[in-house]
Amino acid sequence: MMTTRLIKALTLSLALLLILTVGHPIASASEEAEQKDLVEKSRMTLDGFETDSNMAWFRDHIKDAKGIFIVPQLLKAAFFFGGEGGTGVFLVKDDKTGEWSEPAFYTMGAGSFGFQFGAQASEVVLLVMSQRGVESLLSSTFKLGGGVSVAVGPVGAGIEGSTAMNLSADLLSFARAKGLFGGISLEGAVIATRDEWNRNYYGKDVRPTDILVKRAVTNPHSANLRAALARTVAGKSSPGQTATPTPN
Numbered sequence: 001m002m003t004t005r006l007i008k009a010l011t012l013s014l015a016l017l018l019i020l021t022v023g024h025p026i027a028s029a030s031e032e033a034e035q036k037d038l039v040e041k042s043r044m045t046l047d048g049f050e051t052d053s054n055m056a057w058f059r060d061h062i063k064d065a066k067g068i069f070i071v072p073q074l075l076k077a078a079f080f081f082g083g084e085g086g087t088g089v090f091l092v093k094d095d096k097t098g099e100w101s102e103p104a105f106y107t108m109g110a111g112s113f114g115f116q117f118g119a120q121a122s123e124v125v126l127l128v129m130s131q132r133g134v135e136s137l138l139s140s141t142f143k144l145g146g147g148v149s150v151a152v153g154p155v156g157a158g159i160e161g162s163t164a165m166n167l168s169a170d171l172l173s174f175a176r177a178k179g180l181f182g183g184i185s186l187e188g189a190v191i192a193t194r195d196e197w198n199r200n201y202y203g204k205d206v207r208p209t210d211i212l213v214k215r216a217v218t219n220p221h222s223a224n225l226r227a228a229l230a231r232t233v234a235g236k237s238s239p240g241q242t243a244t245p246t247p248n
Contacts, residue, residue, distance in 0.1 A: 035201040036221050039103055041072035042089050043225040045123045048176065050232045057154045058125070058174050063233045067092040067128035067137065067212075069191075071108055074175075076120040085109035086124070087194060090137055091229065092212040098233075100226045102218055104211040105197035106137070110189040122177035124186070127153065133170035138208050141192040144171065150186055 049055045071088035089103035136148045144150045151169035173186050198206050202217040210216045
């Protein structure tokens with residue numbers, strides 16, 4: 001029994017180590033370069049969702065979102081025990097002007113137990129549909145599925161006009177995945193601010209409220225991401241883009 005428990009504990013540790021090592025590099029020549037790279041990858045993820053034929057519902061309803069959380073790479077690994085993690089950016093829309101805020105950096109992580117094997121890398125986007133959802137992300141740490149509801153958004157071609165989706169959820173999740181898992185569940189995932197990344201990107205200590213609500217800081221590097229988001233909301237494709245299928 002002790003040997004079995006030890007094997008399971010080591011397996012979980014290795015899975016989480018893989019996620020943390022790949023998702024969060026131990027060191028880099030420039031901390032700011034990491035943040036800029038993530039912002040650019042977030043733009044690429046958004047462009048991929050915009051042109052994906054299976055994301056028609058996403059494109060039609062992104063205009064209704066109060067905020068958007070983009071994780072360019074959510075890594076998941078499992079051998080009985082499992083874990084997943086990644087870093088993303090959160091932007092909030094101004095209800096009066098329709099303009100999007102600068103990005104704030106967050107991590108997303110979760111552990112799971114059950115009969116599961118495999119590995120998966122996913123691009124994940126959360127549409128934040130309610131003010132409660134926005135306010136939850138302004139806190140340092142919160143858990144999805146607690147006081148904030150999360151539902152899987154509809155994916156597939158030919159569902160643009162679908163009205164069956166329960167829009168009462170605070171957050172709707174969408175994922176494009178490669179790997180051995182058949183799906184992705186974010187219930188129970190923990191989202192936390194990456195204060196050091198926000199500090200590196202904006203050059204001083206800032207809280208999510210300073211970035212997303214007060215809009216007290218700016219970084220011109222985020223212009224491409226915010227422009228891509230504005231185009232998607234307006235229903236305009238990026239120049240030279242064509243529809244692409246979801247990755248297999």
